[in-house]
Amino acid sequence: MSDISKSEKILDALQQLLEERSIQHISVSDIAAKAGIGKGSIYYYYPSKDAIVDALIKRSYEKPLQTAKTLSAKSDISSFTRMAMLFQACQNSSAIFLKQKHNTSASAQDLALLHQKYLNYLISELKPALTEIISQGIACGEIHFDYPAALAEIALIVIAVKFDNSLIPSTPEEIKDTLKGLTSLLEKGTGVPTGALAYLSILK
Amino acid sequence: MSDISKSEKILDALQQLLEERSIQHISVSDIAAKAGIGKGSIYYYYPSKDAIVDALIKRSYEKPLQTAKTLSAKSDISSFTRMAMLFQACQNSSAIFLKQKHNTSASAQDLALLHQKYLNYLISELKPALTEIISQGIACGEIHFDYPAALAEIALIVIAVKFDNSLIPSTPEEIKDTLKGLTSLLEKGTGVPTGALAYLSILK
DNA sequence: CTCATTTTCGACCGCAGGTCGATTTTGTTT
DNA sequence: AAACAAAATCGACCTGCGGTCGAAAATGAG
Numbered sequence: 194m195s196d197i198s199k200s201e202k203i204l205d206a207l208q209q210l211l212e213e214r215s216i217q218h219i220s221v222s223d224i225a226a227k228a229g230i231g232k233g234s235i236y237y238y239y240p241s242k243d244a245i246v247d248a249l250i251k252r253s254y255e256k257p258l259q260t261a262k263t264l265s266a267k268s269d270i271s272s273f274t275r276m277a278m279l280f281q282a283c284q285n286s287s288a289i290f291l292k293q294k295h296n297t298s299a300s301a302q303d304l305a306l307l308h309q310k311y312l313n314y315l316i317s318e319l320k321p322a323l324t325e326i327i328s329q330g331i332a333c334g335e336i337h338f339d340y341p342a343a344l345a346e347i348a349l350i351v352i353a354v355k356f357d358n359s360l361i362p363s364t365p366e367e368i369k370d371t372l373k374g375l376t377s378l379l380e381k382g383t384g385v386p387t388g389a390l391a392y393l394s395i396l397k
Numbered sequence: 398m399s400d401i402s403k404s405e406k407i408l409d410a411l412q413q414l415l416e417e418r419s420i421q422h423i424s425v426s427d428i429a430a431k432a433g434i435g436k437g438s439i440y441y442y443y444p445s446k447d448a449i450v451d452a453l454i455k456r457s458y459e460k461p462l463q464t465a466k467t468l469s470a471k472s473d474i475s476s477f478t479r480m481a482m483l484f485q486a487c488q489n490s491s492a493i494f495l496k497q498k499h500n501t502s503a504s505a506q507d508l509a510l511l512h513q514k515y516l517n518y519l520i521s522e523l524k525p526a527l528t529e530i531i532s533q534g535i536a537c538g539e540i541h542f543d544y545p546a547a548l549a550e551i552a553l554i555v556i557a558v559k560f561d562n563s564l565i566p567s568t569p570e571e572i573k574d575t576l577k578g579l580t581s582l583l584e585k586g587t588g589v590p591t592g593a594l595a596y597l598s599i600l601k
Numbered sequence: 602c603t604c605a606t607t608t609t610c611g612a613c614c615g616c617a618g619g620t621c622g623a624t625t626t627t628g629t630t631t
Numbered sequence: 632a633a634a635c636a637a638a639a640t641c642g643a644c645c646t647g648c649g650g651t652c653g654a655a656a657a658t659g660a661g
Contacts, residue, residue: 338585
């Protein structure tokens, strides 16, 4: 049969279950059942339920993050398109959460741990890459701003929080509005030609 | 004896316990014991442990939030000082978390729920007030920007996330750097005189 | 075939959140 | 004060969880 390793199967099972229930309502037994193995075996591969969640988060963001990082190295492409691609990666990586059902009880709150890990991971991993891109943009005169690292962090925080859409649940219109505002603020604030960051508003 | 209501005593108990242990290591029985009542009585006042946490959060932020809201109404004060006072309220309201012990096991992760609730509450409650202030600032020509609501949300997200300092743990220097960047971005992006938002960088 | 190592398993443990009906406290009415 | 309904208190109890464990099954090298 499937020759994918058991530990991957466990992550697959959790990922599937996460599409219909919140993490607090998924027991280790559930994961085991879905993965088609005994509950005890779970603990042969992972030391705790928390560790499974961590592993899933990490696995989900590894690819988009990797492409984002290699991106920042390519200095032959314009800063703006590189930034666009990086934000695109941002969005792709939050794909898991988009499927999340908003069902019955279990207020969006109990996903907190999951989302905190996601945001923390995403921002801390992408900040260096984005800072690098911005710094290069400043060096070649495309961007005018004095705090590249801060700018990177601000943009990432807002975008990640809004994409995640769990900290401050919003309608698609509100998200668009915020992104439009961010676009305008960034363009005006960094002396960039109007429209250069327009792609931000169209994402999602 | 104490004529404060039982439901308040329960919140007091939780608040005390939170200063020495993380929420996941505080059982409902613990709360009951600390409050000096039976476990069953807890559920006479609150439907769930989660509800107690919610209530505590709400109680803690009610006062700063209230002052922030009344603030937005006072149109005789300049937009900038009102914004300053509102951000100050932001900072005050995050006081609970500062006492948090960073002890033994229980990585910062299991505070996630608490922090998520804090951020969500703070931002959703303050956004209307800040939007109002900004709108008035635009109306009287002090601020130049087309998306007041988006601007309010962006500023609140960044400030709340950085003040909370749990989503993206940073050193005080990093926080200051980000706030300085935010100040500069806002000033340049909203056509406001340099230095008008300088108080932001000095907070904390 | 042997036998040591790896892998699998589900009964079991301790404990947490939450329920329940019995009991006590409170306050109103006569 | 007596009577009674309503509000409040309680802790034994239930359920289901994350995690442990030793025994069994699978693996594979010699």
